[in-house]
Amino acid sequence: MISTRDLAQRVTRRAVELGFDLVGVSREMAPGQAQAYRTWVEAGYGGKMAYLARPDALARRADMQLTLPEATSLISVGVSYFVKDLPAEIRHDPARGLIARYAWGQDYHDVLAPRLQVLGTFLAEECGTPVLSRPYVDTGPLLERNLAHQAGLGFIGRNTMLINPDWGSYLFLGELITTAELESDKPDSRGTCGHCTRCLAACPTEAFVAPYVLDARRCISYLTIELKGPIPRELRSLMGNWIFGCDVCQEVCPWTRKFSRVTRAPAFQPDLEAVAPLLLPLIGLTPEGFRARFKNSPVARAKRRGLLRNVAVALGNWGDGAAVPALNAALQDPEPLVRGHVAWALGRMGEYRRLQAAREWEQDGYVLEEIGAALG
Ligand code: B12
Ligand code: SF4
Ligand code: SF4
Numbered sequence: 001m002i003s004t005r006d007l008a009q010r011v012t013r014r015a016v017e018l019g020f021d022l023v024g025v026s027r028e029m030a031p032g033q034a035q036a037y038r039t040w041v042e043a044g045y046g047g048k049m050a051y052l053a054r055p056d057a058l059a060r061r062a063d064m065q066l067t068l069p070e071a072t073s074l075i076s077v078g079v080s081y082f083v084k085d086l087p088a089e090i091r092h093d094p095a096r097g098l099i100a101r102y103a104w105g106q107d108y109h110d111v112l113a114p115r116l117q118v119l120g121t122f123l124a125e126e127c128g129t130p131v132l133s134r135p136y137v138d139t140g141p142l143l144e145r146n147l148a149h150q151a152g153l154g155f156i157g158r159n160t161m162l163i164n165p166d167w168g169s170y171l172f173l174g175e176l177i178t179t180a181e182l183e184s185d186k187p188d189s190r191g192t193c194g195h196c197t198r199c200l201a202a203c204p205t206e207a208f209v210a211p212y213v214l215d216a217r218r219c220i221s222y223l224t225i226e227l228k229g230p231i232p233r234e235l236r237s238l239m240g241n242w243i244f245g246c247d248v249c250q251e252v253c254p255w256t257r258k259f260s261r262v263t264r265a266p267a268f269q270p271d272l273e274a275v276a277p278l279l280l281p282l283i284g285l286t287p288e289g290f291r292a293r294f295k296n297s298p299v300a301r302a303k304r305r306g307l308l309r310n311v312a313v314a315l316g317n318w319g320d321g322a323a324v325p326a327l328n329a330a331l332q333d334p335e336p337l338v339r340g341h342v343a344w345a346l347g348r349m350g351e352y353r354r355l356q357a358a359r360e361w362e363q364d365g366y367v368l369e370e371i372g373a374a375l376g
Contacts, residue, residue, distance in 0.1 A: 004183040007126060011182065014122050015077055018115045019264060022078035022164060022171070024151030024185040033146045034062035040213065047217040049226055060141035064177050067141065068134050073182040074175055075119070076144070076151040078162070079112060081105065082170040082260040083270055094318040096276045097311060100221065100245025101170055103298040104275045111265070112137045112174040123180050133178040144173045152185035155192060158211040159199035159249040165191040168256035191255065199249035205238045208249075220246035224310045225302055230340060230366070233373065236313045237348065241279070243310040244299050279318065282311045283326050283342075305335040312338060316345030328354040331362075340370035347374025 008025050015023040046052040060066045116135030124131040136142055145162040154164035161169040200208045207218035216222040220242045223231050250256045290304040315323045330342040346355050359371050
């Protein structure tokens with residue numbers, strides 16, 4: 001019979017062939033992590049991401065056998081999505097909307113899950129005995145970063161990211177839970193944050209309540225992607241021009257700056273209009289235009305109304321008079337969520353004339369409230 005060490009080595013080789021940059025095996029999470037997660041949820045830091053707080057999800061995070069009975073090992077994989085930095089004049093152009101790097105390419109769930117499936121089949125063939133395996137990418141009840149740390153893929157930074165000392169943190173994570181017994185790896189002890197606190201200071205919305213603890217309700221990634229309703233007014237002016245996700249706490253990290261390596265997935269030259277689009281044309285995007293432009297992109301997750309909500313906030317933060325005609329026109333957008341944030345943007349720019357007119361024709365209670373707040 002094949003030894004657990006041999007099996008782990010073969011699986012690792014196959015995973016690298018399949019395009020995974022990092023591979024490791026663990027048996028369980030570090031002590032205390034399930035409790036740390038529970039405390040985080042109970043503090044309300046997950047906001048409206050109700051799936052994180054479901055009792056079954058809490059229990060399954062603490063015990064992988066509730067997900068796959070008789071599971072003994074968990075293979076963690078990591079894939080770099082780093083391409084290259086945006087030219088400084090684009091990155092810092094407030095007339096453009098910024099999209100987080102992880103959403104520059106194809107949806108990563110679609111890329112990682114089939115490869116993990118192939119790895120599971122390989123494992124069963126190598127064992128020659130019945131083996132059950134279940135792939136996970138992001139959506140499963142697992143503490144992916146902690147498990148990746150246990151499997152030797154890197155350390156957890158103060159920004160809560162899994163950072164690999166040779167690759168930085170622009171990494172997607174995935175897992176294969178399996179009933180096959182594999183020798184486990186050891187946590188990588190090479191990396192540390194040392195005395196650095198750059199990410200904590202750089203976060204535009206002050207979302208870190210402490211090192212290693214993020215209040216998602218303040219995180220731009222949550223506000224622009226996960227939150228479906230209005231963005232809390234007091235946070236809007238802090239969001240700059242991020243319209244989908246945020247990379248600030250990784251951009252400033254010395255590990256990421258120094259060690260990010262270009263993805264092995266077919267490298268591409270980022271199309272600047274796709275990854276840092278001009279804001280003005282976006283606020284007038286029709287439903288058909290939205291579908292055509294974002295149908296294969298992770299940005300589709302925000303839906304048109306979520307994206308245009310974010311674009312309105314970014315236009316308000318840009319504050320340029322060139323945006324006023326488009327914002328005035330968007331006061332007639334079919335979505336109340338969009339109209340409400342457009343009202344905020346116009347108010348932030350001191351453009352009250354059309355807002356006063358809109359107060360007369362607007363029927364929606366939420367939008368009227370936004371108009372009232374914008375007019376002060
Ligand atoms: C919910 C969620 C979010 C939420 C909350 C994020 C958060 N930090 O909690 C929001 C929407 C804000 C978010 C944002 C992002 N996310 Co997200 N997200 C998740 C998800 C689904 C669950 C995370 C979770 O359980 N959070 C709760 C907290 C308590 O758990 P945790 O983040 O794992 O935190 C651990 C550490 O803080 C550690 N810890 C706690 N105290 C201490 C103390 C010490 C001393 C140490 C060492 C550790 C430590 O223990 C915790 C539990 O293991 C995971 C996928 C998954 N199933 O794990 C992806 C995931 C974490 N996200 C990911 C990504 C890419 C992002 C973004 C970069 C996207 C973007 N550019 O906009 C940002 C990054 C923001 C950030 N700094 O975290 C990747 C991260 C990859 C990596 N290299 O780490 C994941 C793993 C998805 C994936 N499969 O690739 N995300
Ligand atoms: S992703 Fe942006 S908003 Fe969220 S914690 Fe990091 S720096 Fe702050
Ligand atoms: S910026 Fe500094 S403190 Fe934050 S994760 Fe990177 S090394 Fe750690």
